[in-house]
Amino acid sequence: MKLLKINNSDEKIEVGKLVCVGRNYAKHAEEMGNEIPEFPLIFLKPSSSLIHANESIIKPRNSGELHHEVELVLFIGKNIKNADEVLAEQAIYGYAVGLDMTLRDIQSELKKKGHPWTLAKVFDTSAVISDITLKKDYLLQGNEKIELSVNNEVKQSSTLDFMLFNAVQIVVYLSSKFTLERGDLIFTGTPEGVGAVNVGDEIFAAIQNIGKLKVKVE
Numbered sequence: 439m440k441l442l443k444i445n446n447s448d449e450k451i452e453v454g455k456l457v458c459v460g461r462n463y464a465k466h467a468e469e470m471g472n473e474i475p476e477f478p479l480i481f482l483k484p485s486s487s488l489i490h491a492n493e494s495i496i497k498p499r500n501s502g503e504l505h506h507e508v509e510l511v512l513f514i515g516k517n518i519k520n521a522d523e524v525l526a527e528q529a530i531y532g533y534a535v536g537l538d539m540t541l542r543d544i545q546s547e548l549k550k551k552g553h554p555w556t557l558a559k560v561f562d563t564s565a566v567i568s569d570i571t572l573k574k575d576y577l578l579q580g581n582e583k584i585e586l587s588v589n590n591e592v593k594q595s596s597t598l599d600f601m602l603f604n605a606v607q608i609v610v611y612l613s614s615k616f617t618l619e620r621g622d623l624i625f626t627g628t629p630e631g632v633g634a635v636n637v638g639d640e641i642f643a644a645i646q647n648i649g650k651l652k653v654k655v656e
């Protein structure tokens with residue numbers, strides 16, 4: 439059982455499902471040669487893929503191209519189904535900065551075959567999150583800076599207002615398809631600038647006023 443780490447809270451909340459949004463920044467969709475989606479593009483990671491910032495990303499041996507993707511993560515605090523915008527906002531209890539680590543070479547092969555991306559996204563340590571900042575401590579404005587650097591070199595730098603679907607729109611959409619439960623985490627997509635990391639690299643990621651994380655690749 440994995441527990442979430444929450445700033446200024448002793449509550450023990452078990453990690454639920456990890457729901458991820460793909461292609462949620464136009465320039466990232468472009469850099470990957472993809473069209474801008476009409477609806478959020480959704481995939482899942484198992485909770486077993488999640489690590490916290492003080493752990494290490496273990497690069498799988500079956501891939502030569504492990505990519506970083508920095509993302510805003512939403513922490514769902516109560517169960518919802520078919521939520522409207524008001525309920526969706528109420529169900530978001532907090533935020534974190536996260537990494538959706540991706541085996542890009544394997545994803546490209548799977549996409550070519552028309553197969554699901556699952557095997558490119560689910561390996562152990564493929565999801566990283568910072569401690570969660572609760573909404574009572576900081577309310578998201580939607581224009582915060584989001585940034586990632588590798589070995590002190592900035593690779594991704596954008597602001598959250600470039601998201602094609604914002605936090606509430608994503609939660610409304612997801613809850614129209616399946617129940618969101620307390621402990622679920624939603625990775626909301628990455629801005630442009632994704633790229634490869636290798637064993638020994640150190641990744642630093644931050645979202646203004648939300649959180650930061652540092653993690654090594656082993």
Ligand code: MG
Pocket residue numbers: 458459460507509538625627628
């Ligand atoms: Mg992603």
